[in-house]
Amino acid sequence: MDSTYIKLVRLYDESVQSALSKQVRDVSSKYAGGIMDASGIPRPNHGGTPSVMACWACALVNPESRYYHDAELLAAFDLAADFMLNRQHADGTVSLGSTNFNSPPDTGFVVGGVAQMYQLLSRHGWPDIQPSAAKLKLFLERTLPAMLTGGCHTPNHRWVLTAALSLLYEIFPLPELAARAEEWLAEGLDITVDGEWTERSNGIYNAVSDIALYHTGRVLHRPELLEAVRRNLRMMVYLVHPSGEIVTDYSGRQDFGHTYRPATYFLSYRLMAAHDRDPLFAAMADYAGSFIQGTEGVNNNALLQLLLYPKETDISGLERASLPDRYVKLINGSHTAEEHLKRIESVGHHMKIQHSSMHLAFGAPIVRIRDGETSVTVMTRTPSFFSLRHGKVRLLGVKLSTSFSPGIVKFEELICEGNGYKLGVTMEKGYNGPIPKEKLLPQESFGEQAAAASGAQSMPEASGESRMPPDASHERQLSSGAAGAQGEPSPWYLLPHQHRPLTHVQTHRLTAELMPEDSGWRMRIVSDEREDVLTQLTFILGAEGELQGEGLAAAGEGRYMLQSGTARYTAGGDALEISPGAYEHFVAELRDDSHPAGCQYVHLNWVTPFDKTVAVRLR
Incomplete structure (x- = not known):
């Protein structure tokens, strides 16, 4: 029997009791049914209560789990399903909690897992679980308006949303769901020939994009999307240190400089190994599986997808390749990053994007060197x-x-x-030099504004006195775009700084x-x-x-x-x-x-x- 599968069943069973002790049982609490995370607050995000529910769902329907058809666990699961419905906003979204409130992309993460959870439970021939499955379906149905209209923050969010739309489409075959996914896909995939995604996030978001596009391609019959997944999985073979620590030294996201292991890539390697019958991917799936110590986010839950997609994850009998441990690998050596950067000005966004980053280091070349137990990374734009x-x-x-x-x-x-x-x-x-006068809005002189404001008349010259030179400030033009009364400031932030000569x-x-x-x-x-x-x-x-x-x-x-x-x-x-x-x-x-x-x-x-x-x- 598959050793990773056996390990997962054991790990999930061990986690059940611990999670049960963290469930809020006070039915008068707004958090009733939720499972407290490290913050002490139950949250309906992809790493919170839904992630625990996926673990419980696997145990309830898996005959090899000691919690198979367990009545106490079923009651806890049903209460957790109520929590998800109660914490769902009126617009169908959920909030991340740490940030991102009423968030379509964070809802997309949750939908990706809850849809799979619903499919697993609804297909299981146990009448007692069906009321809970119906609650999950209701939760999913409520998300439809947000998934059909909602936007994103970051590059990977687009593929999270396409996966959510695709998995919803399997349950609610509405053509507008597939059409919305195609709107996101029309932007094109943000990946280099060598397999690097925009965010250069080897520890977190590569795996997010990989699993999301696998399911998008599977459901929408877009096999070309799987080529992007292949590229990244091939690249990641060379981005793991001998200890199993992933190279995060140049990440553009929050995994930068932190320690991550390959566990999060397990499903992507396993699914693609089975799809392509690829010995290298099969070996990497085994390797990634050896680092699994618990559950991932609900959208990337290992045991849930092994149970739901047994044929699509079957790599039994597939030959395993040897993983390289001596190499010099140039990544993005042929990527035209400089040409892309030169085109920024012509796009017209003037380097402004709300609630996100430009990720200008995308495609910057790096070198990975491995010689047994010695591992080196040479990096640019970091x-x-x-x-x-x-x-x-x-x-x-x-x-x-x-x-x-x-x-x-x-x-x-x-x-x-x-x-x-x-x-x-x-x-x-x-x-920065002074802004050319023609780039400033025409203004009345300071002196004219002052006179208009006070109603004063010019003073006649006194007989026999020479006229004093006028105060230069009275002749100076205001440099802001808004004329005002005497003493009104010229705000620095209202000036057209883009016209200053260097x-x-x-x-x-x-x-x-x-x-x-x-x-x-x-x-x-x-x-x-x-x-x-x-x-x-x-x-x-x-x-x-x-x-x-x-x-x-x-x-x-x-x-x-x-x-x-x-x-x-x-x-x-x-x-x-x-x-x-x-x-x-x-x-x-x-x-x-x-x-x-x-x-x-x-x-x-x-x-x-x-x-x-x-x-x-x-x-």
């Missing part, structure tokens, strides 16, 4: 340009900051030279050459000839290791200046050394840089111009 794992040692990132911009340098260029890599960026900073534009060029060596890496950082730019190179290390070095001087909690010599970082018997130190200026933290808690930081301080080489040696 705060850190280099990260490394070596056994238990975690070099979470290396970043460069300057006083020129000021702040963190994001390298834009990546060139592969031999077995090394060259990063580069030319920063630009200028000054003056005294300055540039600053930085390059980083990264070269692998037998014992580690050599980093050569070079500036142009501009003088006296304060610069700081920072190594970000895991909090679990120990730092030592005679040249280390404390610079705050978890932060050290490597003023000279070598810093040695050890973790679990593995070690990394950084040298040589430098302390050419005394600024501990450059403007617009930040150092969040939970890590250790080693800083090297330089002043331009410089040509510096730093060694990172692995022990």
